[in-house]
Amino acid sequence: MRTPALDLPVMLVDVRIVAGDVTILDQISLKLEAGPPTVLIGPNGAGKTTLLRAAMGLIPASSGLITWGGREISVPTRRAIMYQRPVMLRRSAAGNIRYALAAAKVPRAKRDARLHELLAEVGLAGLERRPARRLSGGEQQRLALARAFARDPAVLFLDEPTASLDPAATKAIEDIVRAITARGVKVVISTHDLGQAKRIGGDVVLLHRGRLIENAPAAEFFAAPRTQEAKTFIAGELLV
Amino acid sequence: MEGDVSALHLVLTADPVLRAIVRLSLEVSLTAVLLSALIGVPVGAFIALNRFPGREASIVILNALMGLPPVVVGLAIYLLLSRSGPLGVWGLLFTPSAMVIAQTVLVSPIIAALSRQTIEDLWVEYHDELAAMNVGPLRRIATLIWDARFSLVTALLAGFGRAAAEVGAILIVGGNIDGFTRTMTTAIALETSKGDLPLAIGLGMVLISIVILVNALAWGARRVGERYAG
Numbered sequence: 376m377r378t379p380a381l382d383l384p385v386m387l388v389d390v391r392i393v394a395g396d397v398t399i400l401d402q403i404s405l406k407l408e409a410g411p412p413t414v415l416i417g418p419n420g421a422g423k424t425t426l427l428r429a430a431m432g433l434i435p436a437s438s439g440l441i442t443w444g445g446r447e448i449s450v451p452t453r454r455a456i457m458y459q460r461p462v463m464l465r466r467s468a469a470g471n472i473r474y475a476l477a478a479a480k481v482p483r484a485k486r487d488a489r490l491h492e493l494l495a496e497v498g499l500a501g502l503e504r505r506p507a508r509r510l511s512g513g514e515q516q517r518l519a520l521a522r523a524f525a526r527d528p529a530v531l532f533l534d535e536p537t538a539s540l541d542p543a544a545t546k547a548i549e550d551i552v553r554a555i556t557a558r559g560v561k562v563v564i565s566t567h568d569l570g571q572a573k574r575i576g577g578d579v580v581l582l583h584r585g586r587l588i589e590n591a592p593a594a595e596f597f598a599a600p601r602t603q604e605a606k607t608f609i610a611g612e613l614l615v
Numbered sequence: 616m617e618g619d620v621s622a623l624h625l626v627l628t629a630d631p632v633l634r635a636i637v638r639l640s641l642e643v644s645l646t647a648v649l650l651s652a653l654i655g656v657p658v659g660a661f662i663a664l665n666r667f668p669g670r671e672a673s674i675v676i677l678n679a680l681m682g683l684p685p686v687v688v689g690l691a692i693y694l695l696l697s698r699s700g701p702l703g704v705w706g707l708l709f710t711p712s713a714m715v716i717a718q719t720v721l722v723s724p725i726i727a728a729l730s731r732q733t734i735e736d737l738w739v740e741y742h743d744e745l746a747a748m749n750v751g752p753l754r755r756i757a758t759l760i761w762d763a764r765f766s767l768v769t770a771l772l773a774g775f776g777r778a779a780a781e782v783g784a785i786l787i788v789g790g791n792i793d794g795f796t797r798t799m800t801t802a803i804a805l806e807t808s809k810g811d812l813p814l815a816i817g818l819g820m821v822l823i824s825i826v827i828l829v830n831a832l833a834w835g836a837r838r839v840g841e842r843y844a845g
Contacts, residue, residue: 433746456747462740465762467843474758478748506843526748 382443382454382529383561384408385430390439392425392585399425401585402439407530411577412552412562414593416569418614421582423565424459427532430563431456455528459535461519463507468499468518471507475525493521497551513544520551531555533564537571549574569609573597581605583614621813626820633814637821640798643711643785644778647718648726651774655723656767659730660756663738677731680724685717689787692717696788709790714798717784722774729770730763737763765837772833779826 385407392400400422407413407430415423428434429441432449433456440447443454464471472493476486494500497517502510507518516536523531533552537545552575556562566572572579572593579596581588581604589596589605600606608614625633662673694700696708696716707713737759745755760767782800789796791805799818806815 431747433743451747451749458743458747462744464741464744464758475748478750478754504843506841522748 381446381452384444385454385530386440386442386445387426387430387436388440388442390429390436390441392422392429392434393437399585400429403585403587405430405580405587405590407561407563409529409559409561412556412564412575413578413580414572414575415563415565415580415582416567416572416608417582417588418567418608420584422585423582424534425585426582427456427534427563427565431532451526453527453529454532455523455526455530456532457516457519457523457534457536459538461515461522463510463515463518466507467504468494468507468510468514469503471518472521472525475522479526481525489525493524496524496554497521498547511544513540513547516540516544516548517551520548524555528560530561530563533562535565535567538567545571569611581608583608621817623817623820625813625817630817633817633821635794636797636799636802636818637825639711639796640779640800640822641825643714643798644718644775646715647722647778648771648775650715650719651722651726652771654719655726655770655774656730656760658723658727659732660734660760662727663731663735664752664756664759674728674731677724677728681728683721683724685721685781685783686787688720689717689784692720692784692788708788709792709796711789711796713788714785714796717788718778718781721781721784722778725777726770726774729773730767733763733766733770734759737766765840768833768837772830775829776826779822 387403387405390400390403391398403422403426405426415426417423425434429436431454432441432443432451435449441449443449443451464474466474469490472490473486476489477483481489490503491500494503497520499510499514499517499521502514507515510518520536536552537548540548549571552562552564556577562575562577564575566575576593578590579593580590581596581602583604589600589602591601596605597609600609604614658677662670662677692713693708695702696705696713697703698708707716741759741762745758750758780800782804785796785798786801786804789798789801791797791801797805799822803815803818803822806812806818
């Protein structure tokens with residue numbers, strides 16, 4: 376039985392994020408609840424990464440409100456993020472996960488067992504002693520996922536996790552996403568790949584130039600897009 | 616040529632005078648490097664990870680201090696430790712302790728400046744991941760120092776190189792007293808001026824060998840460490 380998901384729902388209300396004189400996110404309102412994955416799509420510079428980081432609590436809103444489980448405290452309790460290009464700590468694969476377990480305050484006595492569970496879960500069993508930076512790109516992504524799982528997240532943010540991976544490595548990541556979704560973890564994933572958005576399903580959120588253009592269940596979004604931007608993007612035309 | 620043969624003889628027979636000088640040199644320089652590491656690495660880490668008024672100026676000053684002239688440091692420590700100086704009551708002038716203090720003053724800025732750069736570079740790389748893991752300030756510093764350990768060894772080697780090769784500061788505060796504060800560099804300077812080239816050359820050979828050996832050991836340790844830690 377999982378402990379209550381203290382970080383859900385994640386609510387963004389009229390969130391605006393400004394850097395210098397550039398508006399990165401503009402009046403975003405979005406509710407991320409337990410359930411199927413939410414897929415953020417949009418062209419480069421749409422604000423997907425910033426939205427993920429803000430929802431994770433890593434970037435404060437310039438205006439508007441972000442709450443986690445009804446609280447405004449941004450310290451993550453059960454949320455985790457995996458970046459597009461995760462940085463491997465200069466340790467072995469096991470050392471990276473042990474570090475994440477310690478940071479998540481998992482009791483020392485339980486860390487070894489949890490370490491082996493996590494390695495098995497992401498298909499890295501047997502690579503414990505391999506320096507993390509010598510793993511392949513796909514293996515590093517999976518190790519980063521295992522590090523994120525060390526927090527036992529109720530909500531997991533994935534920033535284009537398969538952007539630089541081949542089809543086999545992409546499938547491995549998507550299989551893991553499906554498995555953790557089935558376990559009740561809320562996944563919020565950004566992607567450029569419309570095929571991936573369809574495969575993962577759930578809700579689709581289209582962002583463009585920092586604004587939320589459309590938010591709908593995947594089947595509805597792809598079958599009957601309501602906005603011109605969504606139609607353009609789905610048609611594979613350039614959304615500029 | 617005759618001087619070279621005699622020098623080699625001194626080295627190969629482990630001449631007691633030469634041995635004592637080498638031992639004292641290593642004791643002074645290694646102690647100074649250890650103390651400098653204890654001071655310099657935390658100072659470098661603090662400047663690397665914190666934003667405070669005057670930070671940029673402190674980085675410039677720290678970098679400038681890497682080029683401190685040894686004779687100036689020697690003079691300053693001499694004035695502090697001399698009988699009429701503020702620390703004269705400690706009675707440290709012309710002792711190995713005074714030499715350690717002088718070399719620590721010389722080496723600490725080198726280790727601090729190089730550590731600052733190393734840790735700051737790694738912090739740029741690690742920032743997002745550690746933030747995502749909600750790692751606190753103390754654990755963050757410990758992580759960065761540990762993960763930068765192989766690069767920090769290079770900073771320590773630079774400090775050791777400075778300490779081992781330095782002559783001006785320890786000559787002033789140590790006095791080059793035979794059997795008490797005479798080190799390899801001060802002995803080389805003295806013996807050369809006296810015309811006793813075999814001892815000077817022998818000490819020079821030992822000094823260079825030690826510097827190469829220490830660097831080789833550090834390089835080997837780094838390669839082995841990287842093989843396991845990545």
